[in-house]
Amino acid sequence: MKGAAVVSSKYFTIAFLPKGSIWGTTNCSSAAMFIFRLKLFIWVLLSISYLAFFTSASLCKQFVQQTTKQFEQETDRFWEFQEQSNRWVEVKLPFDLVSCVNDNCNKVGLIDQTKGTKEENLGNEKDASNQNNNNMKDGNIGRLDENSYANLPQRKRISLTKMSDTSIWVTGGSGSIYERFWNGVQWVIAPHDLHLSAGSAVSVLIVNQTILAISEEGNLYQMQLGDNSQPIWVEFKPAFNQSTNEEAEQSSVIQIKSSTVSYDGQRVYFCTKNGLLLELSEVEPPRWENHGRPPGADVAAIADAARIRAEVVYTISSVGDLYEYDKNSRPSWKKHLKSVDASKEGSLIPLMGCTVHGLIGDHSISLFLLTKGGKLVERRLYQRKWKWINHESPEDHHLTSITPLLEDEPNETFISLFLTTSTGSVFEYRIPNHSGTAQENQISVTWLNHMHPPNAKPARGIAGLRFQLGRTLFALDDGRLAELHMPNLGGENSGPTHQFNMRKKVSSKYVWSILDAPETEGWNAEYCTEERGPMNCIAGIKDESNNAGNTRSLTRRRKGNKAQQEYLSPSTSRSALAETSKEYSFPDNWTNTNFRLRMMQAGVSFFMVTDEGLTFEYLYTENVWLWLRHDHSTPMRGSLGNYNGSLFFVDIYGTLLIRERSGNDLAWINCTAMRKGTQVTAGPPWDGKLKVTAEDALFFVSKSGRLLQFTVALRKFKWKYCRNPPETKLACIIDQEIFRENIVFVVGRNGRLYQYNKVTELWHEHHQSQHLVLSRLPGTAIRPSFFSLTGSLFMLSEDGGLVEYHWNAWDGWIWVEHGTPCKDVNLVAPPGPFFKGNQLLLIGSDGNVYLRYMDQLTWRWKNCGSPHDRDKDTEDQTKMENPNYSNGNCDPKVASTRPIPLSENSAIFELRDGRLAEIREVQDKQWVWIRIIGTPTSTCTASYWIALAS
Numbered sequence: 001m002k003g004a005a006v007v008s009s010k011y012f013t014i015a016f017l018p019k020g021s022i023w024g025t026t027n028c029s030s031a032a033m034f035i036f037r038l039k040l041f042i043w044v045l046l047s048i049s050y051l052a053f054f055t056s057a058s059l060c061k062q063f064v065q066q067t068t069k070q071f072e073q074e075t076d077r078f079w080e081f082q083e084q085s086n087r088w089v090e091v092k093l094p095f096d097l098v099s100c101v102n103d104n105c106n107k108v109g110l111i112d113q114t115k116g117t118k119e120e121n122l123g124n125e126k127d128a129s130n131q132n133n134n135n136m137k138d139g140n141i142g143r144l145d146e147n148s149y150a151n152l153p154q155r156k157r158i159s160l161t162k163m164s165d166t167s168i169w170v171t172g173g174s175g176s177i178y179e180r181f182w183n184g185v186q187w188v189i190a191p192h193d194l195h196l197s198a199g200s201a202v203s204v205l206i207v208n209q210t211i212l213a214i215s216e217e218g219n220l221y222q223m224q225l226g227d228n229s230q231p232i233w234v235e236f237k238p239a240f241n242q243s244t245n246e247e248a249e250q251s252s253v254i255q256i257k258s259s260t261v262s263y264d265g266q267r268v269y270f271c272t273k274n275g276l277l278l279e280l281s282e283v284e285p286p287r288w289e290n291h292g293r294p295p296g297a298d299v300a301a302i303a304d305a306a307r308i309r310a311e312v313v314y315t316i317s318s319v320g321d322l323y324e325y326d327k328n329s330r331p332s333w334k335k336h337l338k339s340v341d342a343s344k345e346g347s348l349i350p351l352m353g354c355t356v357h358g359l360i361g362d363h364s365i366s367l368f369l370l371t372k373g374g375k376l377v378e379r380r381l382y383q384r385k386w387k388w389i390n391h392e393s394p395e396d397h398h399l400t401s402i403t404p405l406l407e408d409e410p411n412e413t414f415i416s417l418f419l420t421t422s423t424g425s426v427f428e429y430r431i432p433n434h435s436g437t438a439q440e441n442q443i444s445v446t447w448l449n450h451m452h453p454p455n456a457k458p459a460r461g462i463a464g465l466r467f468q469l470g471r472t473l474f475a476l477d478d479g480r481l482a483e484l485h486m487p488n489l490g491g492e493n494s495g496p497t498h499q500f501n502m503r504k505k506v507s508s509k510y511v512w513s514i515l516d517a518p519e520t521e522g523w524n525a526e527y528c529t530e531e532r533g534p535m536n537c538i539a540g541i542k543d544e545s546n547n548a549g550n551t552r553s554l555t556r557r558r559k560g561n562k563a564q565q566e567y568l569s570p571s572t573s574r575s576a577l578a579e580t581s582k583e584y585s586f587p588d589n590w591t592n593t594n595f596r597l598r599m600m601q602a603g604v605s606f607f608m609v610t611d612e613g614l615t616f617e618y619l620y621t622e623n624v625w626l627w628l629r630h631d632h633s634t635p636m637r638g639s640l641g642n643y644n645g646s647l648f649f650v651d652i653y654g655t656l657l658i659r660e661r662s663g664n665d666l667a668w669i670n671c672t673a674m675r676k677g678t679q680v681t682a683g684p685p686w687d688g689k690l691k692v693t694a695e696d697a698l699f700f701v702s703k704s705g706r707l708l709q710f711t712v713a714l715r716k717f718k719w720k721y722c723r724n725p726p727e728t729k730l731a732c733i734i735d736q737e738i739f740r741e742n743i744v745f746v747v748g749r750n751g752r753l754y755q756y757n758k759v760t761e762l763w764h765e766h767h768q769s770q771h772l773v774l775s776r777l778p779g780t781a782i783r784p785s786f787f788s789l790t791g792s793l794f795m796l797s798e799d800g801g802l803v804e805y806h807w808n809a810w811d812g813w814i815w816v817e818h819g820t821p822c823k824d825v826n827l828v829a830p831p832g833p834f835f836k837g838n839q840l841l842l843i844g845s846d847g848n849v850y851l852r853y854m855d856q857l858t859w860r861w862k863n864c865g866s867p868h869d870r871d872k873d874t875e876d877q878t879k880m881e882n883p884n885y886s887n888g889n890c891d892p893k894v895a896s897t898r899p900i901p902l903s904e905n906s907a908i909f910e911l912r913d914g915r916l917a918e919i920r921e922v923q924d925k926q927w928v929w930i931r932i933i934g935t936p937t938s939t940c941t942a943s944y945w946i947a948l949a950s
């Protein structure tokens with residue numbers, strides 16, 4: 001590095017930089033000019049700092065002499081001159097002012113903290129009271145049963161739509177659209193997301209051969225083939241004939257809420273956000289009709305779309321009344337009588353009902369609906385009379401959705417309705433079918449509880465999808481899917497089935513299979529590919545059996561199910577019962593050692609926060625490396641994040657601050673001062689390549705050990721509490737969204753791994769041996785390709801060994817223990833940066849850096865030493881300060897500060913004497929210490945450049 005030339009010049013410099021010339025693009029015209037200005041400003045700063053020292057000294061003197069006089073303390077920062085180290089050291093408050101005359105010392109005053117501290121305490125209380133609420137809500141570990149019957153939240157955006165036996169379309173909680181497609185060999189997942197500006201999708205409908213999607217904003221999109229025959233979504237606006245529609249002028253602001261394709265598959269009925277019923281009878285050219293709304297009411301849902309009678313639509317209003325719309329009769333809208341139970345509980349939930357013909361005799365029609373009280377009711381037309389029939393609900397269960405029957409559900413001895421409950425169970429309701437083939441309808445149970453898959457619950461209020469006879473799909477509350485099916489018929493590896501034995505239906509117990517969802521929902525299903533093979537999006541080709549292992553095969557899918565179950569709900573895990581809240585206490589320097597360094601811009605700039613709380617930037621500009629000081633009113637503790645050119649810092653009070661450019665100046669923004677803001681101790685260890693979305697957020701850990709989400713997208717700053725797993729507080733974040741989009745991996749203070757899903761807001765625990773206790777340190781995530789979900793989290797165990805948590809499509813999740821580099825050396829700092837997908841740098845207790853690397857499918861250790869023994873790597877010594885430069889304060893062993901990458905092949909470590917050192921890969925897996933960087937606070941340093949960022 002050419003910059004080393006400056007470092008080796010033997011004088012001490014402090015300078016101001018011209019305003020606006022630093023950080024990011026520099027506008028200094030030439031290097032010479034730049035140095036000139038630096039020199040020019042030396043005097044200015046030196047005199048100012050001298051003045052500052054002088055005034056505070058005189059302030060104390062005044063204080064000592066006139067203790068009765070009131071004065072207002074405006075700062076929390078005071079320094080004391082330490083003779084041993086020959087430097088100024090910041091004092092801890094409260095600080096006794098002592099006057100010594102001939103070794104006779106008296107306390108003459110006290111410096112205490114100013115308002116900052118008080119607010120900190122307030123913040124703590126706030127945190128603590130939230131914590132209490134939190135505990136109450138989560139329930140404690142003794143009350144598992146209560147927890148498993150807790151009501152689930154109502155999920156938005158989730159829907160399931162069947163296009164054919166081989167294609168199911170899903171909208172996920174994140175607003176994504178994906179298709180589950182049987183390519184002849186296996187089920188694959190194809191992404192069909194709306195474009196970013198269209199926002200989130202809430203449902204998909206398929207009419208004739210046209211695919212339409214409804215967005216959360218209420219717009220309609222049609223899938224068309226683009227130029228390169230890639231499907232694209234094109235907006236499809238409802239348009240009405242002026243003459244025939246009174247409310248036509250509203251068409252420009254029509255926002256669609258939901259849709260239903262008519263029973264004959266020819267038309268689509270829509271329900272708008274303002275309660276209108278629309279009909280689309282032709283797509284090409286579009287033919288829209290607006291049927292308006294029932295008098296004095298609205299249309300909140302379509303209960304039946306022409307299945308009861310052709311061209312007649314049944315709707316439910318938001319108040320909960322049933323209406324019938326027949327455009328060929330006058331009046332067109334008819335209101336049905338209230339249900340048996342006239343109270344509010346008895347009014348209807350606006351949802352799609354389930355229509356059955358001939359249930360109690362020829363020509364009978366039954367429309368099954370749910371009430372707000374969670375009961376099943378039937379509106380029955382028999383012998384020209386409408387009647388309400390109350391079917392109640394299984395005891396203590398509140399029904400929230402009905403799964404519509406298949407269009408060609410055969411007439412059998414009984415009809416099965418599948419219903420989900422508010423607590424996430426699935427019940428089957430068996431209704432004897434009088435027109436069926438069996439003589440006598442002796443059904444012993446009417447309500448059959450199919451419960452839920454292990455460790456997962458069907459989402460509340462989302463209708464299941466009858467996909468084939470005996471196979472029903474449900475959206476799970478955690479964002480995945482599940483199939484309820486007969487053993488040996490259905491499940492993850494089973495394609496569409498065509499033979500179905502009706503007799504089995506009565507006798508068989510159903511079983512659950514969990515189907516993984518794509519990464520948009522935080523889960524592990526990889527998208528299909530264009531390559532030939534079993535994962536092809538159109539036609540799968542079976543693996544050649546002798547080539548096992550290299551391509552994704554069906555065989556692993558069989559193993560797959562075990563892996564799925566390794567996601568545990570935290571409150572039901574074994575550790576919850578075993579672990580009592582053994583409080584883990586953090587060393588004082590925890591935040592500082594783990595967040596001392598942060599890369600700002602690769603190869604150009606990084607930040608360092610010193611023990612004393614000063615913030616420096618090391619910047620390469622105009623061919624020179626120099627230190628810039630970023631002053632702040634309170635001492636800093638670390639740098640917790642970097643988003644889009646803004647750095648996030650935490651001060652000693654836990655205040656989260658943004659440092660960013662604002663016009664020509666650099667500004668500090670206090671995030672803790674924002675609504676719901678609180679104090680933090682940790683943030684994401686690494687800054688991922690966040691794809692810019694309107695939901696970008698950084699995650700932090702609060703002082704009380706909870707996870708906080710701070711939305712940063714579009715500068716619409718917003719705090720959100722994400723709580724913590726019920727049995728433990730958080731220690732820190734292992735990884736935010738580098739390994740899995742929408743997933744934050746954390747380690748609890750109990751040393752166990754948890755994950756938080758940003759979409760579902762749920763916590764999960766991972767299967768982890770009771771003997772493995774993780775250290776309470778950040779981790780490193782590695783994912784070699786964005787097209788594959790394969791990758792690992794690297795962490796340390798409590799006893800200083802390296803631990804890997806790996807995922808691949810064949811095995812699912814696996815733990816790998818790598819141990820320590822050698823017998824007497826364990827690892828002392830969080831795993832360092834990862835390079836090229838197979839090289840990880842780590843710090844040993846002996847002060848050396850170790851490389852863990854993959855060499856032809858085998859992991860190996862390599863000792864990279866410390867700058868101390870760099871004589872081995874002979875490169876020109878002149879570029880580096882003499883590592884053993886001796887003023888007695890030097891120790892070029894590597895300190896246990898978390899290192900950072902500087903560029904794609906180099907990293908920065910801190911040395912025990914406070915200096916920094918750069919290590920670089922000069923040849924394949926050959927890491928060499930290339931320079932030592934003097935720092936403004938190291939007592940070993942001979943010289944350095946420093947400037948003040950303004």
Ligand SMILES: *[C@@H]1O[C@H](CO)[C@@H](O)[C@H](O)[C@H]1NC(C)=O
Nearest residue numbers: 240241242243244287288289
């Ligand atoms: C709308 O108007 C066009 C001509 O102006 C006519 O051909 C069409 O049938 C009308 N559609 C409806 C639904 O009335």
Ligand SMILES: *[C@@H]1O[C@H](CO)[C@@H](O)[C@H](O)[C@H]1NC(C)=O
Nearest residue numbers: 207208266267280281282283
């Ligand atoms: C679907 O196809 C039928 C028959 O071709 C046609 O009559 C109907 O208008 C189409 N529906 C839509 C919504 O395009």
Ligand SMILES: *[C@@H]1O[C@H](CO)[C@@H](O)[C@H](O)[C@H]1NC(C)=O
Nearest residue numbers: 357358362363408409411435
């Ligand atoms: C069941 O049988 C009844 C009476 O025979 C008939 O009206 C009805 O359409 C049948 N339902 C189905 C789905 O086939």
Ligand SMILES: *[C@@H]1O[C@H](CO)[C@@H](O)[C@H](O)[C@H]1NC(C)=O
Nearest residue numbers: 116119120634655670672673
């Ligand atoms: C930031 O705001 C918080 C809360 O209002 C306050 O306690 C703290 O002192 C502020 N810190 C700084 C450095 O402005």
Ligand SMILES: *[C@@H]1O[C@H](CO)[C@@H](O)[C@H](O)[C@H]1NC(C)=O
Nearest residue numbers: 587588589590593895896897
């Ligand atoms: C942090 O403090 C502990 C003792 O409290 C000390 O052993 C350790 O070396 C410190 N870490 C660093 C990086 O200074």
